[in-house]
Amino acid sequence: MGKLGRFACIFTPMALSIASLLCLLLVFLGGLNKNDSNLSSLWFFRADASDFLANPDFDLISGTDIDDHILQAFRTSASSNKLKDFYTVHLWNYCSGDIKGDDFKLTYCSPRQASFWFNPEEVWGLNNTAAERFFPKQLDKGLDVYRKVSKWMFAAYSIAFWVTVAEIVLGIFAIFSRWGSFVTTIASTASTIMTLAASATSTALYGSLTGAFNTVLKPYHIKGELGHKMMVVTWLAVAFSFGAGLFWLISTCCCSGKSDKKRVKVEKTPYTYERVASPYLGHREQHGGSHEMHNMGPQQTGKVSAYEPFRHT
Template sequence: MGKVGRFACILTPMLLTLASLICIVLVVIGQTPWKGNNAPSTALGRDLYFFKADTSGFNADPQNVIDHLPDSVKPDTDLVKALQGAASSKELKDFYQVGLWSYCEGDKDKDGKETITHCSSRKFSFWFDPFSVWELKDTSAQKALGDDMQKVLNAYKKAAGFMNWAFVITLILSAVEFVIGFFAIFSRWGSLVTTIVSTAQTIFALAAATTATAIYAALVGVFKSVLKPYDIDASMGTKMLTVLWLGVAFSVASGFFWLISVCCCSGKSPHKKVVVEKTPYTYERVASPAFGGQQAQHTGYAGAAGHGTSGTAYEPFRQQQHV
């Protein structure tokens, strides 16, 4: 197949590795401010989030809360008063979007257009704590939300550390896999090393994606069950999850093709150099007796001077006349 064929064989996993790397980078920069703490620098960065809490529909009227609760459940006045205070002091924004390293908050206009007004500073061990953000920490409102929400938040806090490390390791391994992949063009040993790195990258990518999906699904569930009566909604970021799981799919596919490149596409040409050897029956020119028979000793017959006969039945000889 040769080097050209080897390059074509490596091109597919290289492109898949690059696609996976780009997806992981996009996940990492989602909701990450780059210019101060105002907002993400790109529209894509603003649209990529794991979790979103929409508080724009919150109604401070207690009667609104009563209308949304079942008849057997009484509204918690402490929670309503706390949210009323946050809304009146404008501490309660219209929406909150949570990324890997930070969260962003903002307002909605009358047409529903969202504008991010502030993002928290980047933090490696980040996790979104609504009680701290809404300034409800250690208040009666926090207790009013019940144990279910607190349990989910505690689990989220513990899992966030592992999840963040998993994303960092995935990002590093993706970059290493792409760089080492160039050496796979020259040999199968390069493919083998790249396959090992790709396998590790896929494991961490799967772990990070699974953990993030499970954590934020649980967070959305508890927000909906606890805060829905107060017209506070929650949802998962479909764009972020799509990019994340696309990155995982690209990672799995690249690992598969790296493995194939170990077994196939050696890069050596199948055409071997053919050496033509002289056989014992190769014709060789012999000296003519007309020129003195200089090579008679090699041809097996006497020259013209000796008037000899052939040493074989197939060699010519000169006839002699007898007087």
Template sequence: MGKGGRIVCIFTPYVLTIASLICIIMVGLGCTKASSNTLNDLYFFRANMTNITADGSSTESTISSVVSELSGVSDGDLSSALEEIEKEYNIEDFYSIGLWGYCEGSLDNNKINTTNCSTPVAEFWFNPLSVWNLEESGLENALSSDVKKTLKTYHAVSKWMFIAYIIAFVATIVELVVGVFAICSRWGSCVTSLVSAVAFVFTAAASVTSTALFAVLKGVFKTELEKYGITGSMGKNIYVATWLAVAFALGACLFWVFSSCCCSGRSPYNHRNRTPRGGVMAEKTPYTYEALGPYGQHQPSNPAFQSTSYPPPPPTHGNQTTGRTNAYEPFRHV
């Protein structure tokens, strides 16, 4: 196929690898810039706090309905805690959770207005006790054991999720670098296939972890926190991006394996048996005889090297007759 065909063969997995890398970058850029509506729409989970307000009738009914379920907290204490969170600590209407941090803002007629995003932090996890100042307001004791247990699980799993995304990102970059050497030979494709397999495994693992983790968190919000006026929802765009990264990584891995088995970079013509420059190699016909000279010497097949003169005859001995000519020209089996 040659080098040109080799380049065409690895073009598809290389493009798929680039597409996977772009999707992973989009996941990492989610909730990192308050002024970008595109990046603000890339979130794993969003907590809606608009129903927590001391002035609303819905909150008053919510307080009275959950007071009987809270051990050690009276109606006045819980109401004061909610008012303290809302007024003194200025709880925002929503909090969007990304890979590196979170963004917060207000909702005006269902129109999202992001006002601030946290500083990106490695192994980030959203801690509502500190972000919403629940510890200082004394509302932490009102949370059920299931909510606290879920937060601990979320804290542990979010660290693994972050590490998986970072490994997938680094492996994908290494795949692009090593993929350049795949143009030279199928050995290069073999090494690139191994790297692409690592990138695919960690991209898939990170995507599965994030989807399952925040699905569980959404269920906990629905069963445990909706009675406080706090609701949660999963994002859409970031999950589309992360699962597209998985699909592109899988396709790239399969095509790299295909290029390591096929699409050789060698020329289909064998150059080892080429004749010297300027010469033409004539293939002899089988079951034929090669003519020899008058005294049994090999005759060159190229007319340019033929000569009209022959070497002197061998010496005669005894009664051999000089000047004898053979009746037939000798031949030799080829």
């Protein structure tokens, strides 16, 4: 098959590995630039407070001091412009903006930091207020779990990204041998495991956070939403990585890359003969143009036989 066939054999897993890397890159680039509508649309979670801001003076439940404290804190945050229409949470940071009709316009993105987690009490200016003491315990517990797990999630995405880069680099060496494919398969397996772990963690984490927001903050007209586009991108990364690992494994068994050279084996034609000296006729010597026979056998004959012996080979 040769090197060309070997290259064709690893083209599919290499393309799938690159596709997985691009999906992971999109996860990292989400929220990078508030002016880029494509990247800003890639978020894990969105909190929508536009309904509250549209009517911040609504009466919640009469005779409930705890709810009134939280409601008053939200009103204070809204009056000081700390509470925006919506917030989107990304891997590195969060962004906020205004809603005009059906248009979600980003106006601010926080600085990017590793192991980021979205703390609504701090972002909305509710810390060091009465609302912080009375904030629903269910949401507090959810945020505490979110803070701890978000560190693991960020580490899993980072490891998955760099292991996928290593997989692609090793895949170049896989062009030359099946041993290269074997080493690349190991890297691909690690990449798939980490990508799967990161995607499963982010899905469960932000799914739980969405549920907590919609349960606890629903009376305040604040709702949460899971980022479906980001979920599609991160699970596509898993699918591409799994497919790449499968084809890398297949390439360890097929397409050796060695040319199939036909070896022409020359054999002697059967039943050939070689002429040998006769033990009966002896050999001839020339002396002055005359021929003299010397008998090599035990008896001498004065005649030259017409028979010429041959040796079978």
